[in-house]
Amino acid sequence: MPFHTPSRFPRGFRCASRNVGLKPTDKDLAAFVSDVDAAAAAVFTRNHFPGAPIILGREVVRGGVLRAIVANSKCSNVATGEEGVANARRMAIAGAEEFGTSPDRVLVSSTGVIGVPLPIEKIEQGLPGMSAELQDDPLVGARGIMTTDSHPKTISCGVAGSEATITWVAKGAGMIEPNMATMLVYIFTDARFTAAELDEMLREAVRDSFNMLSVDTDTSTSDTCVIMANGLAGHAPRAGFAAALKEGCVQMAEIIARDGEGATRMLRVSVRGALDEGEARFVAKAINNSPLIKTMVHGADPNVGRILMAIGKCFDCTIVPDRTDAWVNGFQVVQGGRRLAFDDAVVRQSLSSDEVHIEVALGVGEGQAMAFGCDLTKGYIEENAAYYSS
């Protein structure tokens, strides 16, 4: 399936972004709008302290119809109590007025610092007039939702056997760990599906993509992945659409992993031969999240014994040391639970790539899984030791 950076949205979708004074000069408010009502489904963070936009979003998405998404950065409107939920409602009302729909068809998102009140007046004063600025270029909206991202994130693909296309717009760089992984992923398509069909396909796609993505094991209180299907391109074959949706989510998960806070390399961990899929997912995540694996990858240090350490700390999984093999970018480094005697320079070279793929075969069953992450660097420390203060 060929993915590309889109220059335009699927039929009937447009976006705009502005600075409304939450940040000094950068864009801090974005809107994504469909010309007509769109069937919709969403998956939200499982964190026990969901942001006010998540509390409201669950209610809104239950209706199965969306017309617009309005998102601000700088303040996440989390841990702000009833006043926070009231502010999220005011944001939806302001969006509905501007884009000519009802508040129950507007999803709001907020990302940024946890626990400070949302400056709702700035948003209410900043929104009017945005409908006149709506345009067809997804990059405009992608730029509008960036926080610590180093670049805007959009991809697009066609759906085989149809006129439909799918476009992903996302942000996310830190506080990223399943469930859900990504802070914000908005998916737009002009294919026609019901909300129930979208919900089923979205959950399946998220399971193997964003829910296997971790930058730092920390789960955001704001994570949102939403899909809007406005039907303007008519019917699309379900199987082909579901496959494209999943593949695009995996691609976007990798794009987010590669842009993880401070990251210099993307890490992909695949596990096969686990007792079952659950254990495969657990082991893949343990390797993907290990600080000692992540620093080894960062330093391109051929200290591959750490792969065994990380597998071995999965206490409740079935691990048989002498059946355990491992590869780094295709080069075998562990066989039967023993580190092979190899030329360090070869592994060092292999670890020096932009992408590091660690493969593990456990030899005890048929379970397999893949996880996505990145290296751990001083850049991560720098970004996060003064996030609030800066």
Added chain:
Amino acid sequence: MPFHTPSRFPRGFRCASRNVGLKPTDKDLAAFVSDVDAAAAAVFTRNHFPGAPIILGREVVRGGVLRAIVANSKCSNVATGEEGVANARRMAIAGAEEFGTSPDRVLVSSTGVIGVPLPIEKIEQGLPGMSAELQDDPLVGARGIMTTDSHPKTISCGVAGSEATITWVAKGAGMIEPNMATMLVYIFTDARFTAAELDEMLREAVRDSFNMLSVDTDTSTSDTCVIMANGLAGHAPRAGFAAALKEGCVQMAEIIARDGEGATRMLRVSVRGALDEGEARFVAKAINNSPLIKTMVHGADPNVGRILMAIGKCFDCTIVPDRTDAWVNGFQVVQGGRRLAFDDAVVRQSLSSDEVHIEVALGVGEGQAMAFGCDLTKGYIEENAAYYSS
């Protein structure tokens, strides 16, 4: 219970350390010897890839009697197959010959890089003559087992109602996460107890100390905590001994946390009011291990909303947002799930201490627990991005 840095061992224990050529010039081999047989118990790593010394150590400790411990650094003898176990046996035999006992009374420990063969000849050639160098100062042995530690770690205390004392000698700075936390902790006492009594008291002490300690969530393949009791001071009251043992293990856990790789501050997390003790332990560890909490502590950044994020990602625990309170070094920052409006400067000041104590009250039950850790810094990245190569 007053703890101090000991200038001498409990009666009948001595130690020595040497450079035998595993490292360029630093001490790389240490021995701890009792003048008489000592009852012994130990707890080892739960990692599925235990080092050869762990495999042999489980067998040796089953006998309940130890005379000596011989430990090398630089090479951990892990993931080295049958040859590795054979090398560990040769190390025990060499120790037994030198210290006049049988190999089944010698515990060996190896720490360092995973997956490279142990240079056993250097150890066999380096050991002879060490018995003549045995001395009463625990610091000599503590220095001999250091790897990335910034200082040798020893503490000591008396046992109330007896003539007995207890001395802890430990090393550990990274790859530290329960079960077990510490790479090596050796505990020596001249009190008289059976191996079964020691085993029970040691497990209880380790549970609330080293098993609640994490520097980086990674579980070493070499962790060992062993106690030797040679009885030369006669009887000691069991309750008092058990209390001193646990308290000393907590103290040593804090000493190790404070010396975590790259650490500039110690982190102590206490949770109360959890549904049960299991959930209290889970939440305490989640906060203690969160990279975003650890970087916040490092930067003394009053971004305390992250405490709620970390509590909230404990998906399977009972969390009631509006009953959740939190304090930083005694200063309340969260009440009823909401970040309080406080003077940032006060919290920044409080976070700037050598010790940061995060307290959480969940308000749903009686469960409580405490976890020990440290901040996450560029120093950690530096030490671990080139550990193998340097």
